[in-house]
Amino acid sequence: xxxxxxxxxxxxxxxxPAVLNAAVYxxxxxxxxxxxxxxxxxxxxxxxxxxxxASVPARxxxxxxxxxPEPGGTKTTRHSERAYLAQLEIDKKNHEIDKHNKNIKRYRxxxxxxxxxxxxxxxxxxxxxxxxxxxxxxxxxMRAVTEKYQQMIDSEKYDIxxxxxxxxxxxxxx
Numbered sequence: 001x002x003x004x005x006x007x008x009x010x011x012x013x014x015x016x017p018a019v020l021n022a023a024v025y026x027x028x029x030x031x032x033x034x035x036x037x038x039x040x041x042x043x044x045x046x047x048x049x050x051x052x053x054a055s056v057p058a059r060x061x062x063x064x065x066x067x068x069p070e071p072g073g074t075k076t077t078r079h080s081e082r083a084y085l086a087q088l089e090i091d092k093k094n095h096e097i098d099k100h101n102k103n104i105k106r107y108r109x110x111x112x113x114x115x116x117x118x119x120x121x122x123x124x125x126x127x128x129x130x131x132x133x134x135x136x137x138x139x140x141x142m143r144a145v146t147e148k149y150q151q152m153i154d155s156e157k158y159d160i161x162x163x164x165x166x167x168x169x170x171x172x173x174x
Contacts, residue, residue: 086173093163093170100156100163107156111149118142 024047026033027040039046122138125131 083174086170090167090170093167097160097163100160104153104156107149107152111145114145114149115142118145 025036025038025040025044026047027036027042027044028034035047118138118141122135122142125135125138
């Protein structure tokens with residue numbers, strides 16, 4: 001039996017509740033493994049498919065390996081689903097906050113690098129009027145670099161504050 005047929009068999013078992021109380025038989029035919037609803041002609045293995053009662057919500061494993069409720073189900077399950085979705089949204093927002101914090105660190109590192117280059121450049125100024133004028137222009141450039149990066153950092157901090165406010169609202173849903 002090909003992989004695609006196996007998937008369809010498993011999907012049909014999951015979709016049709018009447019089938020859930022039946023057995024599935026794993027048989028060997030012409031050197032291939034075959035799954036069927038009737039017993040095998042020679043030997044074979046019976047696979048019992050157990051269904052969960054309707055009052056017990058189905059579960060799924062998320063990408064972190066945590067057991068999570070399936071959507072739908074009882075009122076408790078629906079409440080759990082809303083809480084689960086709110087928690088997912090909180091996790092996404094925390095991830096975004098982490099990105100913004102990394103950007104802030106990167107901007108600070110870039111600013112220090114540019115300021116260090118300008119400071120080295122400033123050290124070459126001579127002790128005369130031309131050197132003083134050049135040193136003053138470098139100081140102006142250093143202020144501009146600082147303001148540029150500070151604006152970028154402030155923008156990231158503003159975004160972080162907005163995300164934190166959204167997280168507070170989502171936590172109220174938990």
